[in-house]
Amino acid sequence: MQIRPVLAALRHHKAGTLLIAAQIALTLAIICNALFIIHERLARLSQPSGIDESSLLVIGNEWVGKPTPAQIASLMAADLDTLRKVPGVANVYATNSYPLSNGGMVLGVGHSPDKLKYVINAATYFADENTLSTLGLKSVEGRNFRPNEIGVLDGKGAVQPAEVIITRALATQMFPHASAIGKPIYVSARPSIVIGVVDRLRTPFVDSSMAKWSDCSVLVPYRQLTPITQYVVRAQPRQLDAVSQRLRAALYAVTRMRVISPKDGVRSFAQVREAAYRDDRGMAILMGGISVVLLLVTGAGIVGLSSFWVGQRRKQIGVRRALGATRRDILSYFLTENLLIAASGVAVGGVLAIGLNLWLMKQFEMDRLGMGYVLGGVVALLLLGQGAVLAPALRASRVSPVEATRSV
Amino acid sequence: MLGYYLDLAIRSLKRSPGLTLLMILIVAFGVGASMTSYSVFRAVSGDPIPWKSARLFVPQIDIWGPKGRLDTSNNNDPPDAMDYLDAVALMRDHRGKYQSAMYRVSPSIVPPDPHMHPINVGGHAVYSEFFAMLDVPFKFGSGWGADSDAQRAAVAVINSKLNQKLFGGANSVGKTLDIDGKDYRIVGVLDNWTPKPVYYDVVNTGGFTTEQEDVFLPFTRAIDVGMPNDGNTNCAEVPKTPGFVGLQQSPCVWISYMVELDDKAAVSAYKNYLDGYFNDQKAAGRFNWPLNNRLRDLPAWLASEHVVPSDTKVSLVVALGLLVACLVNTAGLLLAKFLRRSAEIGVRRALGAPRMAIYMQFLIEAGMVGFTGGLFGLLLTWIGIHGIGWVLPKEIASLARVDLSLLAFTLLVAVVATMLAGLYPTFRASRVQPALQLKTN
Numbered sequence: 001m002q003i004r005p006v007l008a009a010l011r012h013h014k015a016g017t018l019l020i021a022a023q024i025a026l027t028l029a030i031i032c033n034a035l036f037i038i039h040e041r042l043a044r045l046s047q048p049s050g051i052d053e054s055s056l057l058v059i060g061n062e063w064v065g066k067p068t069p070a071q072i073a074s075l076m077a078a079d080l081d082t083l084r085k086v087p088g089v090a091n092v093y094a095t096n097s098y099p100l101s102n103g104g105m106v107l108g109v110g111h112s113p114d115k116l117k118y119v120i121n122a123a124t125y126f127a128d129e130n131t132l133s134t135l136g137l138k139s140v141e142g143r144n145f146r147p148n149e150i151g152v153l154d155g156k157g158a159v160q161p162a163e164v165i166i167t168r169a170l171a172t173q174m175f176p177h178a179s180a181i182g183k184p185i186y187v188s189a190r191p192s193i194v195i196g197v198v199d200r201l202r203t204p205f206v207d208s209s210m211a212k213w214s215d216c217s218v219l220v221p222y223r224q225l226t227p228i229t230q231y232v233v234r235a236q237p238r239q240l241d242a243v244s245q246r247l248r249a250a251l252y253a254v255t256r257m258r259v260i261s262p263k264d265g266v267r268s269f270a271q272v273r274e275a276a277y278r279d280d281r282g283m284a285i286l287m288g289g290i291s292v293v294l295l296l297v298t299g300a301g302i303v304g305l306s307s308f309w310v311g312q313r314r315k316q317i318g319v320r321r322a323l324g325a326t327r328r329d330i331l332s333y334f335l336t337e338n339l340l341i342a343a344s345g346v347a348v349g350g351v352l353a354i355g356l357n358l359w360l361m362k363q364f365e366m367d368r369l370g371m372g373y374v375l376g377g378v379v380a381l382l383l384l385g386q387g388a389v390l391a392p393a394l395r396a397s398r399v400s401p402v403e404a405t406r407s408v
Numbered sequence: 409m410l411g412y413y414l415d416l417a418i419r420s421l422k423r424s425p426g427l428t429l430l431m432i433l434i435v436a437f438g439v440g441a442s443m444t445s446y447s448v449f450r451a452v453s454g455d456p457i458p459w460k461s462a463r464l465f466v467p468q469i470d471i472w473g474p475k476g477r478l479d480t481s482n483n484n485d486p487p488d489a490m491d492y493l494d495a496v497a498l499m500r501d502h503r504g505k506y507q508s509a510m511y512r513v514s515p516s517i518v519p520p521d522p523h524m525h526p527i528n529v530g531g532h533a534v535y536s537e538f539f540a541m542l543d544v545p546f547k548f549g550s551g552w553g554a555d556s557d558a559q560r561a562a563v564a565v566i567n568s569k570l571n572q573k574l575f576g577g578a579n580s581v582g583k584t585l586d587i588d589g590k591d592y593r594i595v596g597v598l599d600n601w602t603p604k605p606v607y608y609d610v611v612n613t614g615g616f617t618t619e620q621e622d623v624f625l626p627f628t629r630a631i632d633v634g635m636p637n638d639g640n641t642n643c644a645e646v647p648k649t650p651g652f653v654g655l656q657q658s659p660c661v662w663i664s665y666m667v668e669l670d671d672k673a674a675v676s677a678y679k680n681y682l683d684g685y686f687n688d689q690k691a692a693g694r695f696n697w698p699l700n701n702r703l704r705d706l707p708a709w710l711a712s713e714h715v716v717p718s719d720t721k722v723s724l725v726v727a728l729g730l731l732v733a734c735l736v737n738t739a740g741l742l743l744a745k746f747l748r749r750s751a752e753i754g755v756r757r758a759l760g761a762p763r764m765a766i767y768m769q770f771l772i773e774a775g776m777v778g779f780t781g782g783l784f785g786l787l788l789t790w791i792g793i794h795g796i797g798w799v800l801p802k803e804i805a806s807l808a809r810v811d812l813s814l815l816a817f818t819l820l821v822a823v824v825a826t827m828l829a830g831l832y833p834t835f836r837a838s839r840v841q842p843a844l845q846l847k848t849n
Contacts, residue, residue: 015832019740026733030726037722064516064526066589158650188646226636227516252525259516259528282799283719287726289799290441294730297434301737304430308744360725364718 006337016305017341024345024381027298029352032377033360034287036369041280047214049099049273050167050200052136052234055090056269057244058098059231061251062259069154069225076223078254083231086250088239091134094229096126097204098135099217100276101230104204107159107187109174109218120173120213122166123203124159124187127219132165132198134234140168142181142196145221153224160188161220165196169215187218206276208365244268295384302388306334310396317396318403327397334393335386342385346378353377409768417773424745428777431741435781438734439822440788445720445727447793447814448800451807452616453716456607460543461706465504465667465675467682468704469494471659472644473697486700487642488713489611489661492631494685499535503681504667505674506541509627510534511663512612514638517623518586519574529570530638531623532609533630539565539596541668542608547571549581549596552626560632564592565624568600587623588635604807605715607706609664612639615715618803637662679703720804731825738777739829746770746837757842766838774830775823782822789818 010017063075076094083092097104104125108118125131128150132139142165149163164185171180171194184191201217203210235243247266251258260266264275310317317330357369421428455461470486471494490498495509510532518526538544539551552563564585571580584591605615613619625635636652639662647658655662669675682701689695704712753766790810797805 015743015836016740019736019743023733023736023740026729026736030729030733034726062516062528064518064589153650158646257518257526259526261528279719279801282801283723286723286799290726290730293437293441294733297437297730297734297737300430300434301740304427304741305744308748312748356729360722364722 003336003340006333006340010337010340013309016309020302020305020341021345021348023298023301024342024385025349025352027294028346028349028374028377028381029356030294031291031380032353032369032373033356034291035377036357036373037287037366038284038291039373040367041284044206044208044211044280045277045284047202048200049202050137050198050215051099051202051269053269053273055235055237055240056135057233057235057240057247058101058267058269058272059233059247059251060228060261060265060267061231062228063255064227064257064259067227069152072225072227073152073154073223075255076225076229079231079251082250082254083233083247086243086246088236088243088246090234090236091130092231092233093128093130093134094126094223094231095131096224096230097123098125098230098232098272099202099204100206100272101204102206102276105159106203107218109170109216110186111174113186113189118186120170120216121210122170122187122213122216122218123205124218124220125201126153126222126224127165128221128223131219131232132196134232135201136234137201138199140197140199141179142194144196145219150221150223153222153226158188159220159222160190161192161222162190163195163221164192165198165219166194167201167215167217168197168199169213170217171197173216187220192220206280240268295380298381299384299388302338302385303392306338306389306392307395310334310392310399313396314399314403315406317399318401318406321399321401322404330397330399331393334389334396338385338389338393339382342382345385346381349381350374350378410772413769413772414776416769417776420745420749420773421776427741427745431738431777432781432784434734434737434741435778435822435826436784436788438731439782439785439818439825440792442724442727442731443785443789443814443818443821444792444796444808445724447789447808447810448796448804449716449720449724450814451809452605452720452804455707456603456605457542457706460668461607463668463670464541464706465669465678465703466706466709467498467665467667467678468702469682469686470697470700471661471695473695475644484700485712486702487661489640489642490663490665491659491661492656492663493659495663495665497685498665501681501685503678504669506537507665507667508535508538508541509663509665510538510609511627511630511637512609512639513623513625513630513635515588515623515635517570517574518589520583520585521574527573529622530619531621531625533625533627533635535627538608538624541666542603544601545599547597547599548579549594551624552595557626557628560628561626562590562592562629563595563626565596565598566594567598567602567620567622569620570622571597587625588633590633592625605710607710607715608666609639610710610713610715611664612637612662615710615713616717616801616803616807631656675703717801717804719800723800735825735829738826739832742774742777742830743833743836746833749837750840753837753840754842754844757840763838766840767834770834770837771827771830774827774834777830778823778826779819781826782819785822786815786818789814
């Protein structure tokens with residue numbers, strides 16, 4: 001296929017050519033960034049939490065009437081006892097927070113008591129001897145907490161655990177070259193000995209600003225005696241729905257002086273996950289929708305303008321056909337023309353895409369756009385252009401040589 | 409003449425219905441997507457108290473110094489909240505017209521109706537001037553007086569929604585309410601006051617939140633009974649004593665502060681006072697770093713706290729990109745459409761029509777496409793605003809509204825944008841050489 005005659009003809013349609021090229025460039029710039037945002041959000045969605053989500057329920061509980069720490073201790077013991085006896089419940093523990101809950105306590109973890117010299121942040125979960133089995137955590141090294149190691153936080157003492165269980169991600173951060181078991185870390189002024197390492201336990205936070213330490217968690221052996229507490233309940237296999245129906249009534253039977261929100265007081269972990277990633281999923285859908293509309297609009301525009309060009313050149317096509325050009329020649333003429341325009345469009349569009357990404361990075365702390373997205377977008381738009389021009393080009397190829405003799 | 413051009417435009421558009429429909433749909437999609445995003449953006453970036461925002465200020469004192477700034481991205485800004493010591497000192501000095509320190513609380517309430525389960529509510533512990541400073545509307549009663557602050561009185565102001573729930577909407581002023589196990593006397597009921605963003609305390613609410621503001625209690629009382637804060641607490645070091653009392657003695661920041669200053673003189677006087685306060689503390693040996701205070705008015709404060717979520721801005725940018733792409737597209741299609749009629753233009757020009765008339769004719773045609781596209785776009789915007797809750801966070805999506813100004817703006821954007829897109833095609837049309845066209849025919 002000769003390119004020179006195509007270029008010569010394009011010179012007569014400068015404005016139309018430029019408009020299609022500009023359209024393709026803009027589309028590429030937006031699509032690349034939209035796809036990148038989608039991918040970023042989906043990557044967040046698929047990050048594992050490390051816990052056995054399918055059999056877990058969480059309860060948000062608050063005792064009212066300002067009970068004293070001593071009263072809370074007995075209320076909590078009664079609650080745990082009651083929950084354990086609910087038919088279908090396998091295990092339960094009380095805590096301050098759980099993965100994806102979007103609220104919790106963060107401590108800097110370091111090699112010394114100096115607070116401003118910590119190595120990395122980590123989420124702090126209050127745990128007892130039932131935590132590992134309730135959450136279904138995979139223990140990599142070391143041991144579980146023993147019942148006599150579980151302390152209480154009654155407002156008089158600080159969080160200064162003698163033993164901690166940490167995640168593998170945190171262990172690798174703190175001790176890259178050796179086992180963490182038996183070594184001290186500092187989450188407070190006093191050293192805490194690592195007695196166990198679990199494979200994975202996600203932090204409560206899904207925000208991108210905390211993504212760097214999203215797998216760094218510390219389990220501390222405490223029961224927190226404050227009016228607000230969370231219960232994490234593990235149901236026996238296939239009992240999740242039945243158990244979730246029974247929990248609220250069982251707890252209100254212990255005491256009525258409590259708040260368990262009617263709306264989201266008892267949630268399955270699937271609901272916790274859904275709520276945590278709602279915004280990310282929404283943004284991915286929005287960007288996907290805009291991309292689809294944009295591709296449709298661009299495709300329709302190319303069809304429209306190419307159809308006009310075919311209509312305008314019927315006579316010239318007739319002449320070429322009369323002079324011996326085959327249908328295939330005419331078809332490939334229009335396909336080549338579109339390819340040339342699209343190629344110049346994607347060349348500009350690639351630069352625009354990177355520019356837009358740089359601007360978004362500066363304004364909104366986004367990551368750098370991978371070259372794969374630009375290349376993928378280029379291929380997609382070239383294909384879109386060829387696909388869109390195919391119908392007008394086929395119509396052009398069917399122009400009869402007789403057209404050459406018609407005057408209007 | 410206008411009627412004639414309109415008639416010409418309709419005839420021309422009818423002649424190629426497919427192309428016309430395509431252009432209208434493209435304009436509609438571009439306008440619909442960008443206007444939906446814009447309506448959300450408008451809702452979250454608007455001034456929450458336009459008549460007063462320039463007179464409300466948030467003071468910041470650099471109590472941690474350069475060492476406390478682990479986050480380098482924040483332009484060397486001091487902490488965005490206050491510790492207890494300074495908040496109370498500023499309240500005591502009382503240099504503004506109105507001022508209030510405040511922190512978020514989340515107490516439980518035992519309803520007077522014994523059949524109801526206890527409920528958990530959200531709210532703020534504030535000083536008495538809070539209500540006058542923010543022009544808070546009351547349905548019944550009023551805020552409490554300065555004497556109640558001083559006496560740490562057990563009084564409360566509740567919002568109308570909670571009043572509806574607990575008292576069936578009746579005037580509950582004077583009744584008592586069990587909050588966190590203590591009896592409070594209700595002195596006022598708000599008239600459904602739900603400012604978005606929660607501009608008086610963005611540090612502890614994030615600005616946009618689904619949490620309700622149900623109760624307001626005296627700050628002094630809440631501290632007295634040890635009602636813990638339900639908002640953020642930031643510490644540069646671990647408090648020496650644990651618990652809520654330890655927090656009050658620590659340099660951890662958790663209290664929001666707002667002050668009303670009515671004129672320039674008051675602002676500069678307050679700034680001087682704030683700097684003087686820092687220097688006094690420095691002289692007393694509390695700080696050993698240079699003065700680095702801030703006194704931002706409300707709009708500047710909301711901007712510095714990034715109250716408008718970045719997802720909203722990114723969607724607006726992408727949707728505007730879609731609009732531009734749609735307009736480039738429309739320009740291409742109009743160009744094709746106009747130039748196809750070179751013969752018609754040639755005849756009109758030969759019969760004496762000036763270039764201006766050609767301009768008028770084709771711009772009116774472009775404007776008609778824009779107007780019809782705008783009408784479709786309005787429909788899409790309406791659908792978009794009602795459906796945006798599926799994809800954007802509820803607390804933000806629910807703020808987007810269709811109103812007259814949005815309707816008018818949507819149509820205006822559609823018409824002006826399409827006419828802009830039609831400018832070049834029209835220019836080309838007006839350049840058609842009459843002689844050449846007549847000859848070839």
